[in-house]
Amino acid sequence: MLATATAQNHAANVALVGQPKREVSPAGNRIAESLKLINDTLAVTRRLLHAGDSVYEAGERFESLHVVNSGIFKLVNLSPDGREQVVGLQFKGDWLGFDGIATGRHSCDAVAMDTGEVWTVRYDSLLQASARQPALMAVMHGAMSREMTRDRDALLSICTLPADARVAEFLHNWASSLSERGLRTDQITLRMTRAEIGNYLGMKLETVSRALSRLARDGIIEFSEGGRRDVRIPDLGVLSACVQRCVAPEGMLQ
Amino acid sequence: MLATATAQNHAANVALVGQPKREVSPAGNRIAESLKLINDTLAVTRRLLHAGDSVYEAGERFESLHVVNSGIFKLVNLSPDGREQVVGLQFKGDWLGFDGIATGRHSCDAVAMDTGEVWTVRYDSLLQASARQPALMAVMHGAMSREMTRDRDALLSICTLPADARVAEFLHNWASSLSERGLRTDQITLRMTRAEIGNYLGMKLETVSRALSRLARDGIIEFSEGGRRDVRIPDLGVLSACVQRCVAPEGMLQ
DNA sequence: CGTAAATTTGATACGTTTCAACCCTCGTGG
DNA sequence: CCACGAGGGTTGAAACGTATCAAATTTACG
Known part of the structure; x- marks a missing residue:
């Protein structure tokens, strides 16, 4: 987008x-409403981070997803031989941690670029809550989908x-x-x-x-x-x- | 990965x-089991495509997801000014269409590179089936997560x-x-x-x-x-x- | 079989990287 | 109070890798 x-x-x-x-803006409403829904229907753990702090690191066991409430976070992908690449910038309302779902371990670092707060939710409890509250699942799927689209747009820019x-x-x-x-x-x-x-x-x-x-x-x-x-x-x-x-x-x- | x-x-x-x-291989088992689960628990529409045929195109209304059963498909991202970029290659067991979830419209083209078959599932019916069969949701989330990781690895390669x-x-x-x-x-x-x-x-x-x-x-x-x-x-x-x-x-x- | 498309290869042009020097700001401590 | 050093930023000159242009060759296909 x-x-x-x-x-x-x-x-x-x-x-x-x-x-x-x-x-x-419409998108602003979407973000605000998503945060409200998450806050209302889930037991989130609020976590304050400062510049350089990492929300999670590559290789760490995946258990939770995180929603950015304030601040800006970068996603850094690392190769075994030491190359590293910032593969995403996450703002308020964006999620962190999807990369861990498939394998049960995170595949990149999520690092705070300044002071910010994330809301942490256990993935299993999010799934349970989604069963009662389908809108929650819609918010999560929307965030994943949007992130994929955004990453592809970034790739398009870089290559062309x-x-x-x-x-x-x-x-x-x-x-x-x-x-x-x-x-x-x-x-x-x-x-x-x-x-x-x-x-x-x-x-x-x-x-x-x-x-x-x-x-x-x-x-x-x-x-x-x-x-x-x-x-x-x-x-x-x-x-x-x-x-x-x-x-x-x-x-x-x- | x-x-x-x-x-x-x-x-x-x-x-x-x-x-x-x-x-x-373990991954092969995962893929075979995923396809079996989908086939057993969902009413899929099988669709045969030939080289150049598109499963969906950018701008089209999003209603369904598609699972590749055979063949290879490319995802092509387009910019308003005509630049285009292949942003992904999907093999058997990979999914097509996640990009449409967020906005309700697809943001790229999915094109067959040779003869192949996709299994099409309406997104809403997939969600309903997932409520009864949580493993189905796990398969879908795994596919999304894996695709994000793969895209980021591709970006790392291109940039470094x-x-x-x-x-x-x-x-x-x-x-x-x-x-x-x-x-x-x-x-x-x-x-x-x-x-x-x-x-x-x-x-x-x-x-x-x-x-x-x-x-x-x-x-x-x-x-x-x-x-x-x-x-x-x-x-x-x-x-x-x-x-x-x-x-x-x-x-x-x- | 003939024609269009795809591929290879060379010569050259161009954009980005590399290397280097210098500047600025800011926090620290003599 | 100011000297100092470290980190970040700017700018230039040269080197490098890839793109572009062009030609020849091979392959695909109606």
Whole structure:
């Protein structure tokens, strides 16, 4: 959804401008309602984590699923020979731990990128509760399905977009994720180093840095006066147009 | 699983050599038992497809899931601007259609790569049957979980391996998939063009061709006398060692 | 059998990585 | 208070791997 719904999201943002009271997007409602349902029908264990803490690690026995209530978490896949790859970023309402269901052991690390809270639910008790409350199962299946779609969109970007466009789309997706959750999208704080962003996008940190510099030079993004960790996005539409420009064969004024 | 279980799979193959009667691997049992359970407890619609036929297409309304009974199917993700990416290959026992659960519409195409059969089950009736037969739900969740893990392993390869190693690992994974299903792994027939393989692996067809030529020159694979569509793999261990060699920093004899 | 598609291979162009130098910020301790 | 060091970030120049373009060859198929 993230990668493909650029036009729609932009339209939704534009529509929001005229609203005096902040209206939550449909996706935002979905997330809020899902969290409410989980909270109401399950005995969750709340767990507070700080940057660098891991919710679970590869190889650990799988017993529970976790729902992100706040903060941002990265999923890191590791190969036996030491290569590692950030394969997902999870925001509020996203789930952690599905990778463990099949084998009974987790196949990647889930790490907090800043202070955040997860709600932990034993998988077996979730299944039991789902029998009484089918909506619960629907929420879980929806989360799994959405995650698969999102991962595939990420793969599409990595395989078909040049570095600059990947970085632009990354920023756009981050802003969209915030937007879905009713947060402001014009000013975003990346909780990742250039190296982490690069790993996630399949490029080196220098390439990320250069791409960001070019985006800033072209006025598509702006760095806050302080550090270069905060990014201002004057216009989300311009950002996604920038992605399209990288893809377009040649001279397309439109 | 595919990408990370190289050593184990090889060990399993070696163990099989001494057996006079063909023994099915643990994964093979899982697959056979899953198909049996589905067949016994659900009213499936069997559907025969030929190369190029699609099980479903992006945008289509989601109503059913499909289990591959024979043949190989590719999942193709499309972007609004026309880029397309093979994001998965599904073999016997794998499922098709999970991407539609979240939104009620499919987000990619599922296309037969040769003649094959899928068993189609309405999602709602599957949920009902799962209430009576929890093992059914376990099979479905296992399939989803396994697919997520496999996709992440593919992403890891694409982002961290050079072209030659990606092709070598692709062949190894293909052979492993056959092995899991009790099929011979020394002689495999790729049902994909170089362009399709390249798309799946995030490279151009010429690069695939060169990589295959190098593997053949080094004796790691052999082409059958007929076309270059059939590949013989004398030793799966040598193939995965070849992947490691590409990753190793420098001079590591062992 | 003839034609279109697929494959291989070479030469060159291009984008990203690599290596390196430098800058900035921030927390620490002399 | 400021020197200092560490980690993160930026930028340039050169090296590298893959893409692109082009041609020749083989294969598939009506």
